[in-house]
Amino acid sequence: MKHGGFQAKRLIQLALPVLVAQVTQTMMGFIDTVMAGRVSAIDMAAVAVGTSFWLPIMLLVQGLLMAFTPVFAHHHGADDTKSIRPLAFQALYIALLGGVGIMAFLWLSPAILKTMELDPQLLQLTEDYIFAISWGTMAFVIYQVFRGCSEGISYTLPTMIIGFIGLGVNIPANYIFIYGHFGMPALGGAGCGVATALVFWAMCISMGLYMYLHPKFKDIHLFATFYKPDLPKIGAMLKLGTPIAVSLFVEVSLFSVIAILLAPLGATVVSGHQIALNFSSIVFMLPLSIGIAVSIRIGYYLGRDRPDISALVAKVGILISFGLSIITAIFTVVFRYPIAELYNKDVEVITLASSLMLLAAIYQISDSIQVVAAGALRGYSDTKSILYISLISYWGIGLSLGYTLAKTSLIVPAMGAMGFWIGLVAGLASAAVLFAIRLKVIQQRLSV
Numbered sequence: 001m002k003h004g005g006f007q008a009k010r011l012i013q014l015a016l017p018v019l020v021a022q023v024t025q026t027m028m029g030f031i032d033t034v035m036a037g038r039v040s041a042i043d044m045a046a047v048a049v050g051t052s053f054w055l056p057i058m059l060l061v062q063g064l065l066m067a068f069t070p071v072f073a074h075h076h077g078a079d080d081t082k083s084i085r086p087l088a089f090q091a092l093y094i095a096l097l098g099g100v101g102i103m104a105f106l107w108l109s110p111a112i113l114k115t116m117e118l119d120p121q122l123l124q125l126t127e128d129y130i131f132a133i134s135w136g137t138m139a140f141v142i143y144q145v146f147r148g149c150s151e152g153i154s155y156t157l158p159t160m161i162i163g164f165i166g167l168g169v170n171i172p173a174n175y176i177f178i179y180g181h182f183g184m185p186a187l188g189g190a191g192c193g194v195a196t197a198l199v200f201w202a203m204c205i206s207m208g209l210y211m212y213l214h215p216k217f218k219d220i221h222l223f224a225t226f227y228k229p230d231l232p233k234i235g236a237m238l239k240l241g242t243p244i245a246v247s248l249f250v251e252v253s254l255f256s257v258i259a260i261l262l263a264p265l266g267a268t269v270v271s272g273h274q275i276a277l278n279f280s281s282i283v284f285m286l287p288l289s290i291g292i293a294v295s296i297r298i299g300y301y302l303g304r305d306r307p308d309i310s311a312l313v314a315k316v317g318i319l320i321s322f323g324l325s326i327i328t329a330i331f332t333v334v335f336r337y338p339i340a341e342l343y344n345k346d347v348e349v350i351t352l353a354s355s356l357m358l359l360a361a362i363y364q365i366s367d368s369i370q371v372v373a374a375g376a377l378r379g380y381s382d383t384k385s386i387l388y389i390s391l392i393s394y395w396g397i398g399l400s401l402g403y404t405l406a407k408t409s410l411i412v413p414a415m416g417a418m419g420f421w422i423g424l425v426a427g428l429a430s431a432a433v434l435f436a437i438r439l440k441v442i443q444q445r446l447s448v
Contacts, residue, residue: 007297007309007312007313007316008316008320010297011290011293011294011297011313011316011317011320012293012320014154014156014292014293014296014297015156015289015290015292015293016156016160016289017156017157017159017160018151018156018159018160018289018292018293019285019286019289020160020163020164021156021159021160021162021163022163022285022288022289023163023282023285024160024163024164024166024167025163025166025167026278026281026282026284026285027167027282028166028167028170028196028199029051029278029281030278030279030282031167031170031171031174032047032170032174032192032195032196033047033048033274033275033278033343034342034343035174035175035178035192036178036188036189036191036192037271037343037344039178039179039188039189040188041267041268041271041344041346041349042119042121042122042125042189042267043125043178043188043189044189044267044270044271044274044343044344045122045189045263045267045270045271045274046122046125046126046129046188046189046190047129047189047192047274048259048270048271048273048274049113049118049122049126049259049260049263049270050126050129050130050133050189050193051259052255052257052259052260053106053109053112053113053126053130054102054106054130054133054134055252056249056252056253057101057102057105057106057249058102058137058140058141059248059249059252060098060245060246060248060249061094061095061098061099061101061102061141061144061245062140062141062144062245062248063241063244063245063246063247063248063249064094064098064237064238064241064242064244064245065091065094065095065141065144065145065148065241066148066241066244066245066248066378067237067240067241067244067378067381067383068087068088068091068145068148068152068237068241069148069151069152069292069295069296069299069378070152070295070296070298070299070378070379070381071087071152071237071240071299071381072084072087072088072148072149072151072152072153072299073151073152073153073154073295073296073297073298073299073300073303073379074299074300074302074303075087075152075303076152076153076154076300076303077299077300077301077302077303077304078303078304080303081153081219081220082219084149084152084153084220085220085221085222085224085225085227086227086230086233087233087237088145088148088149088220088222089226089227090227090229090230090233090234090237091145091148091237092142092145093229093234094234094237094238094241095141095142095144095145096138096141096142098141099137099138099140099141099142102134102137102141103134103137103138106130106131106133106134106137107131107134109127109130110127110130113126113127116260116263116264118263118264119267122263122267125188125189125190126189128187128190128193129189129190129192129193130193131193132187132190132191132193132194132196132197133193133194133196133197134197135197136196136197136198136199136200136201137200139197139200139201139203139204139205140200140204142204142208143162143200143203143204143207146204146207146208146211146222147159147162147207149211149217149220149222150207150211150217151292151296152296152299153216153217153220154296154297154300155216156293158207158210158211158214161206161210162203162206162207162210163203165202165203165206166199166200166202166203169195169198169199169202170195170196170199173194173195173198173199174191174192174195176191176195177191177192177194177195178191178192178195179191211223240381240383241383242383243383243384243386243387244378244383244386244387246387246390247374247383247386247387247389247390247391248390250387250390250391250394250395251390251394254394254395254398254399254424254427255277255424257399258273258399258402258420258424259273259274259277261403261406261407261420262416262417262420265416265417268346268348268349268352269352269416269417271343271344271346271349271353272348272349272350272351272352272353272356272417273352273353273356273417273420275339275340275343275344275349275353275356276340276353276356276357276360276421278343279332279339279357279360280357280360280363280364283328283332283360283364284364284367284371286321286324286325286328286368287321287324287325287367287368287371287372288371290317290320290321290324290371290372290375291317291321291371291372291374291375291376292375293317293375294313294314294317294372294375294376294379295375295376295378295379296379297310297313297379298310298313298314298376298379298380299379301313302379302380307443307446307447308447310379310380310443310446311443311446311447313376314372314373314376314379314439314443317372317375317376318368318369318372318373318376318436321368321369321371321372322365322368322369324368325364325365325367325368326365328361328364329361329362329364329365330361332357332358332360332361332364333357333358333361336353336354336357336358336361337350337354339354339357340353340354340357352417355418356417356418356421359418359421359422359424359425360421362425363424363425363428363429366425366428366429366431366432367428367432369432369435369436370393370428370431370432370435373432373435373436373438373439374386374431374435376439377435377438377439377442380439380442380446382438382442385438386435389431389434389435389438390431392430392434393427393428393430393431393434394427394431397423397426397427397430398423398424398426398427398428398430399423399427400423401422401423401426401427402419402420402421402422402423402424402426402427403419403420403423404419404423405418405419405420405422405423406418406419406420406423407419
């Protein structure tokens with residue numbers, strides 16, 4: 001059990017379904033971008049700006065719920081599966097409360113959009129897109145609770161299956177609502193919001209039915225008993241989850257703020273940035289899936305009081321992720337022009353996107369280390385350090401340097417989008433170093 005080869009095999013077994021699920025979800029973003037881009041660059045830009053609003057706030061709530069998965073895994077490793085059900089109900093209460101907050105924020109977002117000096121057509125499309133997607137909020141947060149229960153017992157296959165269901169709904173729904181078929185109006189980029197809301201509900205309902213019907217969940221038996229809110233338990237989990245949520249928000253909002261700051265530069269710049277970012281997000285699913293698997297396995301082995309194996313899991317996970325990042329970086333450099341052409345046929349957009357993907361190839365390497373190391377720290381329930389390091393790296397270094405290079409002439413003449421991406425490279429590299437150092441400190445403490 002201690003052998004690195006066994007741990008590598010087990011991590012891959014856990015990570016592969018998660019990877020497929022994450023890729024299918026990211027592919028939905030790819031499909032949204034491409035199908036909206038076929039209408040116009042403005043429709044593509046509306047999806048990009050709208051995503052910059054809804055994604056960070058939804059991931060903020062998802063981050064709160066991510067704290068539950070390694071705790072579920074800890075109970076699973078300690079052969080205390082019966083403790084998962086009451087804890088899952090507390091996660092559900094947090095999810096529902098967070099869902100209400102998300103919807104309120106999205107409905108108020110037009111007030112923020114109107115301060116951004118956007119093209120009137122882009123402004124209207126973005127508002128319509130955000131309003132449509134808000135109706136899928138509750139489904140999104142409930143699905144995260146179901147998913148956490150499944151992954152917490154080291155059963156990641158449902159995540160993959162439900163991902164395919166979501167993708168299967170996304171494509172025809174986009175076709176209907178973007179272009180206007182079967183009697184529906186042609187909504188352009190705003191139609192992506194309708195389609196995404198439908199996807200969230202399809203995934204939520206499908207996962208609930210899966211857990212209700214499949215014997216794998218008989219020990220959890222999530223729907224057998226109702227549990228009232230346990231305020232002390234909710235408070236304890238919020239204390240554990242809030243640093244994860246804020247750090248996730250800090251990381252994702254970095255990209256969103258960049259998109260918002262680039263918006264006044266025009267649809268071409270936003271579209272080029274969005275293409276590079278969307279492709280990078282697809283590649284990011286590789287280390288992210290490994291990080292999730294590492295978090296689960298560390299929680300499991302800590303439940304069995306085996307910190308030595310937990311340390312081995314973290315090491316193996318980082319090595320696998322780093323090796324894969326070298327391959328993806330080379331692929332990105334070699335095929336950057338054909339990749340950009342998949343999204344858009346505008347020569348200026350393609351040129352900008354392909355140049356940004358050179359920088360994306362560089363940051364894939366440091367990204368592969370930081371995301372797995374952060375996943376390991378979640379497994380150790382060392383969540384405060386994740387927050388502090390994220391703030392320093394992404395905002396203190398990444399955004400400040402990126403803004404200086406992109407929008408000012410303090411160091412070099414203003415570089416536009418390229419400056420922000422240089423900041424991203426610097427921020428992710430610093431996060432990789434700091435997360436790795438912190439992980440080593442935690443492991444040394446447990447080994448004493």
